[in-house]
Structure formats: structure tokens, C-alpha cells
Amino acid sequence: MQCACGRTLELQEIEELDASACFIRFDCGVCDFRLGLEVEPKQASPLFDYIVLTDEAQHILDRMPPYLEPLVREEVEHYAHQKGVTVVTSAFLAEARNRGAVxxxxxxxxxxxxxxxxxxxxxxxxxxxxxxxxxxxxxxxxxxxxxxxxxxxxxxxxx
Ligand SMILES: [Zn+2]
The missing domain is CATH 1.10.8.550 (Proto-chlorophyllide reductase 57 kD subunit B)
Known part of the structure; x- marks a missing residue:
């Protein structure tokens, strides 16, 4: 997404509000423009052409042992590609680790x-x-x- 000033907006944070909503914030970085969106994580997928993690999903990965984290990240990204999902929430992370099953x-x-x-x-x-x-x-x-x-x-x- 582009700012009115022409620069690409930078993703600042994705916060999970509850199971079906997240808050996404973009900043311009050049002018003072900021954009905040409250959306369902699934609806937010078209906003990104790469995989992003919510702050909560990132936090889960951060707490994993260093040998495990890259493996889980790869597994999750692969699963996200299969599902056409770009916004990875903590729930999606759990789903991905079990291939959709609990x-x-x-x-x-x-x-x-x-x-x-x-x-x-x-x-x-x-x-x-x-x-x-x-x-x-x-x-x-x-x-x-x-x-x-x-x-x-x-x-x-x-x-
Ligand atoms: Zn701008």
C-alpha cells in the first residue's frame, strides 16, 4: 500500500484483539501519515504479498528454543502458502503446527x-x-x- 506522498507504507504492528479481529497499523515514515485497520485476519490476507505474523504469533515463535524456531517458521509459512493466508495469527500458528488438526x-x-x-x-x-x-x-x-x-x-x- 502506498501513502499519498508516494512512499510505501510500512507495517508497524498487528495486534490480535480477539479470535476474529486484529488491529493493523501502518506508518509512512516520511510524512506523518498513519493508517489503522481493524479487520478479520482472513480478510487482511490480500493486503500483503508476503507472510506477516501478528505480534502474538511472533511472541510464540520468540519463546521457542533457537533450534526449533526456524523449523516452525518454515512449516507455518508453507502451510500459510497452501491456505492462501498471509496474516498468521496465534490460532493459525497452532493450526499450522498440526496441519489443521488439534x-x-x-x-x-x-x-x-x-x-x-x-x-x-x-x-x-x-x-x-x-x-x-x-x-x-x-x-x-x-x-x-x-x-x-x-x-x-x-x-x-x-x-
Ligand atoms: Zn507519506
Whole structure:
């Protein structure tokens, strides 16, 4: 994107506001022009012809061990290309690391098996979606406890 003064706007930050919105800020650097956009990360993809990470996704990579970070970055960029995504959020990062799937901690999996069949599929979907929204790559027992209480009103004796 170009500024009215003719210079290319520089990306300053992408902040995740919640699971479905991010705030993107561009500065000109020559004149005082600044541009702020609040958009869904998926809608922001056409704004960039290269892959950008939100501040939160960058923070996750920064905390990884130095040997792991370049591997994960490459894996994520590859997955982003496949999906036609340029704005990588923390949720997308988790999705990329699992090739679009959320894994289940063994204890969480065995608890899910005890959930009554009519609600099991819905519970599985809701838990995986919540995990991805939070940038988690795995469904854990503590996430289950929380989601159960919030969405399903299930009693603890299923688990
Ligand atoms: Zn300018």
C-alpha cells in the first residue's frame, strides 16, 4: 500500500484483539501519515504479498528454543502458502503446527469417550475450535473442564 506522498507504507504492528479481529497499523515514515485497520485476519490476507505474523504469533515463535524456531517458521509459512493466508495469527500458528488438526491429550481423549454419544461430536468440535482460537495445539483436561461448564453444563461425574 502506498501513502499519498508516494512512499510505501510500512507495517508497524498487528495486534490480535480477539479470535476474529486484529488491529493493523501502518506508518509512512516520511510524512506523518498513519493508517489503522481493524479487520478479520482472513480478510487482511490480500493486503500483503508476503507472510506477516501478528505480534502474538511472533511472541510464540520468540519463546521457542533457537533450534526449533526456524523449523516452525518454515512449516507455518508453507502451510500459510497452501491456505492462501498471509496474516498468521496465534490460532493459525497452532493450526499450522498440526496441519489443521488439534490433537488430544490421552486423558482428555478418554474422558471424551465417556461423554454421552449424542453430545460427543458437538463437544469434540467445540473443544477443538476453542483450542485453536486460543492458539493451543492440544485439547487438555483443564480446557475440557472449562468448556464443559460453560457450554454443556455437564456434571463432573462424566470425567
Ligand atoms: Zn507519506
Amino acid at each position: 490433537s488430544w491429550n490421552p486423558e482428555a481423549e478418554s474422558r471424551l469417550a465417556r461423554v454421552p454419544a449424542p453430545v460427543r461430536a458437538m463437544a469434540r468440535m467445540e473443544l477443538e475450535r476453542t483450542a485453536l482460537d486460543r492458539g493451543m495445539s492440544e485439547v487438555t483436561v483443564s480446557l475440557m473442564e472449562e468448556v464443559k461448564a460453560r457450554y454443556f453444563g455437564m456434571r463432573r461425574d462424566y470425567g
